[in-house]
Amino acid sequence: MPSGKILVAQGGGPTAVINQSLVGVALEARRFQNVKLVYGARHGVRGIVDEEFVDLTQETSHNLEAVACTPASALGSTRDKPDLKYCQEIFKVLRAHEIEHFFYIGGNDSSDTVRIVSEEARKANYPLRSIHIPKTIDNDLVGNDHTPGFPSAARFVAQAFAGANLDNASLPGVYVGVVMGRHAGFLTAASALGKKFPDDGPHLIYVPERVFEIPKFLADVKTMVERHGRCVIAVSEGIHDASGQPIITQLAKDVEKDAHGNVQLSGTGALADLLCEEIKAKLGIKRVRGDTFGYLQRSFIGCVSDVDQREAREVGEKAVQFAMWGKVDGSVAIKRTGFYSADYELLPLEAVAGKTRTMEDEFITASGTDVTDAFRLYLRPLLGSGMPDAFRLRHNPVAKVLKRG
Amino acid sequence: MPSGKILVAQGGGPTAVINQSLVGVALEARRFQNVKLVYGARHGVRGIVDEEFVDLTQETSHNLEAVACTPASALGSTRDKPDLKYCQEIFKVLRAHEIEHFFYIGGNDSSDTVRIVSEEARKANYPLRSIHIPKTIDNDLVGNDHTPGFPSAARFVAQAFAGANLDNASLPGVYVGVVMGRHAGFLTAASALGKKFPDDGPHLIYVPERVFEIPKFLADVKTMVERHGRCVIAVSEGIHDASGQPIITQLAKDVEKDAHGNVQLSGTGALADLLCEEIKAKLGIKRVRGDTFGYLQRSFIGCVSDVDQREAREVGEKAVQFAMWGKVDGSVAIKRTGFYSADYELLPLEAVAGKTRTMEDEFITASGTDVTDAFRLYLRPLLGSGMPDAFRLRHNPVAKVLKRG
Incomplete structure (x- = not known):
């Protein structure tokens, strides 16, 4: 029975809409x-192996709707990256609790977990339907x-750069904003959507899809300062040299590594500080400021794309429908069908699991320091409605009296 | 004539509403x-001495309204702190252009500039009406x-901590958020308004009105981690030791100083990184993350208090009325008249100029690491309408099957 x-x-990592x-x-x-x-399950796969379950059946739909609009992971999350043995533990618990449908909301590591668990169930001939539901601010x-x-994270970054550009125009200098994204530059590139007037920043955008060379970087900054009297720069935390070595390791003595063996990039202002020091020392520019957007860009409450909210809700709903009406495990995916409309499909887990997408070449200009209109066309509809807009005074100069000459 | x-x-420094x-x-x-x-004048007093004026008479009221809703200083700003000679230059230009009313929007340094210029005009028997219009995120x-x-900056900080708390609850550890404020802790204290449930962060708040001691700090963090399994901390960039030395100088080798002789506190992640290192090293806690809110807290577009917008507009309007109908120079001030209502008065320039307000004792708890209800009552109405709210799932645990014992 x-x-x-x-x-x-x-x-x-939590997002603004994962609870949707x-x-x-x-x-x-x-x-x-x-x-x-x-x-x-509390705290992802960790809560599964520890049997830390809560009963959502007892929740009111009203509170669920309120939680849906709250950022971060309401159930808690984990950075554990299960290997085969860990996945066998997960399966053991699922079987013990007679779970028939397993939904895991996460990125590519999570999809790989779903793939292995699905495989274990199949081998054990246990009737489990496993569905991966996508989420990641890295895109x-x-x-x-x-x-x-x-x-939603892109919207935060675009709004942050729109504001940083205005601030930098008020008090000119060089501003470096470091954005999340280890391998993919999508989120850093989103800074370009904060631009309105042609001379607005960000004037330079550095993504991990391109090799970062400090001398080239300094030359770029010099050019922009000469052109605009200031320079706003968006930098991905994942920028690296030609050998693939993160730029941050050129500075930090004790680099922290996570369970996946990755160097810790977030939660420290080291990269922004390093780049600012370089600019001050080598270009002799006085007012150089660096910000690291850190956790704000994924957790800030009150900056969300309504398109993102709707789609995050729908991937959850579709996951249940695919599970109930379909006959295969898989990963729910968003497909663009118009300008702008979207639909959902179920991809084989092997097609998604453990793979990493990076920015397509058509999204990056030949200079390697800006995005193309194709990228603007791609991203703009996703940012949703009600994007704040920036205005400026028109330039009506008054004739000088004392310095007439 | x-x-x-x-x-x-x-x-x-620009604010979200200075253009109002x-x-x-x-x-x-x-x-x-x-x-x-x-x-x-473009770029504050700098633009006055350089005679860089624009004619706002030629602006459309429509564009002015749009600029009013744009953050940062639309005319441009400056960090120049004029001395007597500089102010004499300002007066010379005002007289050359036959300026009859001078309005300067700024903090306490700006009010001091207005005071000196007013004095120069009086001494020269030149009919100038000078009014200082208040603005500063430091309060x-x-x-x-x-x-x-x-x-508006307080709203950003409250929303940022509401989100950071949710993120930290999802992936527990220690989180340090560094907030602007050299001498006054108001903005850092605003982090407390991001709290909703009793165990929400920020669990510790450090303001420059209290001496910061690293051993005491580490003991506080340890207590909170033992109590909550995690800890969210709000720290003012201006925290200092008993001798008044900024904590940041205990780390930084090359400390940058501004025109006022102040150590540069913003635009670097050094303080957050220092505190995180201390926690990791001394308390042996693994997941420790630090963010420096930097320029986002004053420039982010799309996070503004409607109360702040209204009042910023009104201090500008009242300044003109005081100038036209009154007979004295002065500084426009906000007076609270109810819960919540406000009115405006004109203070003598000497009452405001060059003075610094810090947090009143009644706003800080005896522990020195939290705010009182008096502060919540003071700040909440200022944050305005539509503050985002955070919700959580109710705890309905499921009985364990495998780990029944």
């Missing part, structure tokens, strides 16, 4: 009579036009 | 028949209930 139990969990997907699963599941209990999942969470 | 010329300028004050002056001046020309002007610009 079927248990009627489904399980949902959230993995990896969670609530999409929880509420959509209520439509299906074969679902009796909706469990949520680095293959097979997706874009990923839920990215549009 | 009167020239009918007025001049307005913006000084110091500018536009308040420009539009209110149009009501007065004796005003023929409204000039704006450190004496004689004001609060200053325009502070509520």
Whole structure:
């Protein structure tokens, strides 16, 4: 006899809209009579192996709707990256609790976990339906036009640079803003959507898809300062030299590494400080300021794309529909169908799992320091409605009296 | 014969609403028949001595309204802090252009400039009306209930911490957020308004009104981590030891100083990084992340308090009214008259100029690491309408199956 139990969990870095997907699963599941209990695992796969489940069936739909509009992972998340043994533990717990449908909201590491768990269930001949639900502010999942969470983070970055540009125009100098993104530059490139007037910043954009060379960087900055009397720069935390070595390691003595063996890039202002020091020392520019957007860009409450919210909800809903009406496991993906409209499809887990998408060449200019109109066309509709706009005074100069000559 | 010329300028750090004050002056001046020309100086006092004026009379009211809603200083700003000689230069230019009314929007340094210029005009028996219009995100002007610009920056900080708290709850660890404020802790204290549930962060708040001691800090963090399994910390960039030495100088080798002889605190992630290193090294906590809010907190476009917008506009309007109908120079100040209502008065320039307000003792708890309800009552109405709210799932645990024991 079927248990009627489904399980949902959230993995990896939180986003502004990941709870929309969670609530999409929880509420959509209520439509299906074969679902009796909706469990949520606390802190992703870690909560599964520890059997830390909460019963979402007991939640009011009203509170679920309120949680949906709250950023970060309401169930808690984890940075654990399960290997085969870990996934076997997950499967053991799923079986013990008679889970029939497993939904994991996360990035490419999470999709790989779903792939292995799905494989374990198949080998054990246990009837488990496993669905991966996409999310990542990095926008680095293959097979997706874009990923839920990215549009809202992109909106934050665009708004931040629109403001930083105005601030820098008020008090001219050089401004460096460091944006998240280890391998993919989408989020850093989103800074370009903060530009309005032709001389607005960011004047230079550095993404990890291109090799970063400090001498070239300094020459670029010098050119822009000569042209505009100031320079606003967007830099991805993942910029690296020709050998693939992160620029940040050229500065930091003790570099922290995570469970995946990756150098810690976020949660430190070191890269911005390094670049500012270089500009001050080598170009002799006095007012040089660096900001690292850090966790604000993924967690700030009150800066969200309504398009992103809707889509994050829908990938959760579609995941349940694919699970209930379909016959295969997979990863839900967003497909662009118009300007702007989107639909959803279920991709094979192998097509997404553990793969990394980076920015397409057509999105980066030949100079390597700006984005193309193709990128603007790609990103603008995702930022949603109500984007703030910047205005300036017109230049009506008054004739000098004392310095007439 | 009167020239009918007025001049307005913006000084110091930009804010989200400083253009409201500018536009308040420009539009209110149009009501007065004796005003023929409204000039704006580019980049504050620097633009005055350089005679870099623009004619705001030629602006459309429509564009002025759009500029009013744009953050940062539309006329440009300056960090110049004029001495007597500089102020004499300013006066020389004002006289050469036959300026009859001078409006300077800025903080306490700017009010001191207005005071000296006013004095020069009086000594020269030149009929100049000089009015200082308040603005500063630091909220450190004496004689004001609060200053325009502070509520919007406070809103950003509260929203940032509400989000950072959610992110930190998702992936537990220690989070340090460094907030602007050299001498006054108001903006850092605003982080407390991001708290909703009793165990929400920020769990610790450090303001420059209290001496910062690293051993005490580490003990505080340890206590909070033991209590909550995590810790969110708000730190003012201006924290200092018992001798008044900024904590940041204990780390930085080459400390940059500005024209005022102040150590550069913003535009670097050094303080957050230093504190994170201390926590990692001394408390052995693994996941420790630091963010420096930097320029985002004063320039971010799309995070503004409607109360702040209204008041910033009104101080500009009232400045013109005080100038036209009154007989004395002065500094416009915000006075709280109810819960919540405000009115404006004109203070003598000497009452405000060059003085620094810090947080009142009644706003800081005895522990020195939190704010009182009096502070919440003070700040909440200023944040304005539509503050985003955070919700969480209720805890309905599911019985374990495998780990029943």
